Amino acid sequence: MKKKAYCNNLLKYSRLQTRRVKTGDISIGGNEPIRVQSMTTTKTLDTEETVEQSIRMINAGCELVRITAPSIKDAENLKKIKRILLEKGYNTPLVADIHFTPNAAEVATNYVEKVRINPGNYADKKKFEQKEYTSQSYQEELHRIKEKVSPLISKCKEKGVALRIGSNHGSLSDRIMSRYGDTPLGMVESALEFVRICEEVNFREIVLSMKASNPIVMVQAYRLLVNKMQGEGMSYPLHLGVTEAGDGEDGRIKSSVGIGALLEDGIGDTIRVSLTEEPEAEIPVANILAKRYKQRKNNEVCEKTTNPINPFEYNKREVVSLKNIGEIPVVVASLLSTKPIKPKDLTPFGYNYKKEIDKWEISDEACDYIFIGEQTIDFELPGTLGVIQKSGTWNHPKNQHFPLFSAQSYLSSTSWSEQLNFIRITKEEFSLKLIEAVKNDKTAVFIIEENLEDGIKNQREIFYKALESSLKTPIIIQRDYSGLSEEEAMLFASTDFGVFLVDGLGDGLFLNSNQKPSFNIKTMFGVLQATRTRISKTEYISCPSCGRTLFDLQEVTTKIRAKTNHLKGLKIGIMGCIVNGPGEMADADYGYVGTGIGKITLYKKKEVMKRSVPEKEAVDELINLIKEHGDWVETA
Numbered sequence: 001m002k003k004k005a006y007c008n009n010l011l012k013y014s015r016l017q018t019r020r021v022k023t024g025d026i027s028i029g030g031n032e033p034i035r036v037q038s039m040t041t042t043k044t045l046d047t048e049e050t051v052e053q054s055i056r057m058i059n060a061g062c063e064l065v066r067i068t069a070p071s072i073k074d075a076e077n078l079k080k081i082k083r084i085l086l087e088k089g090y091n092t093p094l095v096a097d098i099h100f101t102p103n104a105a106e107v108a109t110n111y112v113e114k115v116r117i118n119p120g121n122y123a124d125k126k127k128f129e130q131k132e133y134t135s136q137s138y139q140e141e142l143h144r145i146k147e148k149v150s151p152l153i154s155k156c157k158e159k160g161v162a163l164r165i166g167s168n169h170g171s172l173s174d175r176i177m178s179r180y181g182d183t184p185l186g187m188v189e190s191a192l193e194f195v196r197i198c199e200e201v202n203f204r205e206i207v208l209s210m211k212a213s214n215p216i217v218m219v220q221a222y223r224l225l226v227n228k229m230q231g232e233g234m235s236y237p238l239h240l241g242v243t244e245a246g247d248g249e250d251g252r253i254k255s256s257v258g259i260g261a262l263l264e265d266g267i268g269d270t271i272r273v274s275l276t277e278e279p280e281a282e283i284p285v286a287n288i289l290a291k292r293y294k295q296r297k298n299n300e301v302c303e304k305t306t307n308p309i310n311p312f313e314y315n316k317r318e319v320v321s322l323k324n325i326g327e328i329p330v331v332v333a334s335l336l337s338t339k340p341i342k343p344k345d346l347t348p349f350g351y352n353y354k355k356e357i358d359k360w361e362i363s364d365e366a367c368d369y370i371f372i373g374e375q376t377i378d379f380e381l382p383g384t385l386g387v388i389q390k391s392g393t394w395n396h397p398k399n400q401h402f403p404l405f406s407a408q409s410y411l412s413s414t415s416w417s418e419q420l421n422f423i424r425i426t427k428e429e430f431s432l433k434l435i436e437a438v439k440n441d442k443t444a445v446f447i448i449e450e451n452l453e454d455g456i457k458n459q460r461e462i463f464y465k466a467l468e469s470s471l472k473t474p475i476i477i478q479r480d481y482s483g484l485s486e487e488e489a490m491l492f493a494s495t496d497f498g499v500f501l502v503d504g505l506g507d508g509l510f511l512n513s514n515q516k517p518s519f520n521i522k523t524m525f526g527v528l529q530a531t532r533t534r535i536s537k538t539e540y541i542s543c544p545s546c547g548r549t550l551f552d553l554q555e556v557t558t559k560i561r562a563k564t565n566h567l568k569g570l571k572i573g574i575m576g577c578i579v580n581g582p583g584e585m586a587d588a589d590y591g592y593v594g595t596g597i598g599k600i601t602l603y604k605k606k607e608v609m610k611r612s613v614p615e616k617e618a619v620d621e622l623i624n625l626i627k628e629h630g631d632w633v634e635t636a
């Protein structure tokens with residue numbers, strides 16, 4: 001097995017073959033379609049509400065319904081929920097979600113088709129202790145875990161119930177944290193420790209997941225899991241998801257970056273898009289992502305490519321810096337107008353000309369370059385904006401105007417810009433001759449254009465060739481989604497750009513679609529924010545809510561967002577419960593966590609700052625906390 005192998009084929013779509021695991025009337029993995037699932041947000045003891053919500057989810061296309069079982073009483077109530085659903089003609093498999101309560105898991109096996117456990121908290125209570133383990137004391141710990149989980153495995157075997165062992169980046173046990181740290185390897189080992197225990201007793205009806213709120217960590221963890229599984233002769237199906245992705249566009253983009261990047265490489269047998277919205281709203285998003293691969297030709301396994309990057313660790317490709325290109329990715333948008341371009345035409349691109357004061361107001365999400373084809377611009381431009389023109393039109397070099405060549409026209413031209421020359425190429429045009437020509441050109445920037453749905457592989461080939469030839473020329477990724485709906489364009493762009501950005505590839509994005517320019521620009525900034533390659537807004541790490549949630553997450557998220565969305569770069573965690581919240585939002589700068597009915601605890605990083613604040617005052621108290629720590633800025 002290759003050291004860096006994690007998928008069948010880097011340059012052709014090929015679905016990773018996994019073991020088929022039965023969950024009631026459907027199966028996950030093998031040649032089964034990618035299954036779509038979600039989780040209820042109601043209280044499990046509220047039978048009527050849970051049944052109604054489950055039915056809404058199923059009618060939307062949900063193929064597995066997960067329900068939290070925080071206590072034995074909740075687990076027992078799954079019996080009633082299952083019975084009513086069956087009476088109403090719904091035999092969709094149910095999954096019991098367990099944290100901390102092994103006895104509830106064992107009870108749940110009597111009523112559901114699958115149980116999900118978190119290896120970070122199934123056998124351990126979190127004390128945030130760093131311990132030194134000898135190999136003997138570590139073995140003793142594994143023995144203790146085995147004792148704890150064995151009764152559940154026996155019940156699963158007896159009842160024909162599948163088991164999902166789902167690591168979460170934010171809730172690894174102290175033991176795993178002490179040995180591996182808060183890393184993708186820690187997430188993988190956390191799950192594999194449990195898998196090995198299952199295999200010892202020949203239980204293999206297992207599905208695995210490696211979720212994180214940071215899509216880069218999530219992608220690396222799944223890749224590493226596949227690599228390790230292959231090393232140990234395992235092939236368990238994978239459940240994909242980005243946790244605490246948030247709501248609206250941000251949540252959709254973040255989820256598509258993580259889930260899409262893996263599906264694109266053939267990894268993933270079932271997906272859940274976690275949004276802080278009604279669970280049925282997750283299903284159409286998940287379906288769009290999954291459907292894209294249903295029609296994709298499954299190529300034979302023929303991995304001949306050597307991966308020039310380390311897929312388990314983030315490293316940005318080394319490039320030369322040219323003006324503002326090369327450090328953080330730039331955003332390029334098209335302004336193709338048949339009429340002369342006026343200052344007001346730049347408004348949707350983030351540049352608002354204020355005639356009264358003769359100044360440009362520039363938004364945080366203003367594009368860096370506009371492509372105007374064969375048009376020209378005759379007014380004075382905002383200082384941060386560059387204009388890209390077709391090389392044939394660029395015949396009188398003006399400041400801030402740069403030519404766009406084809407490969408052919410670049411090689412045959414006699415007139416170039418002294419600052420920046422864009423060369424638009426396809427995979428076929430990326431010849432050795434062109435590579436040699438640009439090697440010594442410190443003004444060249446490639447725009448790699450791709451319109452095919454599975455064009456990632458072509459663009460990946462260009463990046464790999466550039467890396468192998470030690471070419472330091474910046475590369476901007478261009479994609480066109482004309483003809484797609486707004487939602488499809490957003491989800492596919494997030495996948496197609498995200499897959500490169502998570503690997504440190506790509507010095508700019510250039511998105512075309514038949515949507516408004518503001519949509520294209522917002523989507524590009526959203527993908528850059530999700531991959532943390534360029535921060536332009538506040539980030540909300542909000543849980544999707546579940547039966548443990550202690551306040552109205554959607555309402556509170558909207559309230560907090562309205563008051564803090566100008567705090568660019570700040571990460572705010574909004575979590576429904578104290579059981580999982582603090583761990584899951586480990587990445588946030590400030591946290592708002594439900595601790596009891598009407599009670600909120602506020603965090604600064606991982607530290608509790610204000611305990612049991614009445615919910616009515618909690619949003620204001622959060623803002624005070626941000627102010628006290630100097631992270632507040634007044635709106636203009």
Ligand code: SF4
Pocket residue numbers: 543544545546547548549550575576577578579580581584
């Ligand atoms: S953090 Fe949110 S989704 Fe997770 S268990 Fe708590 S309430 Fe449920």
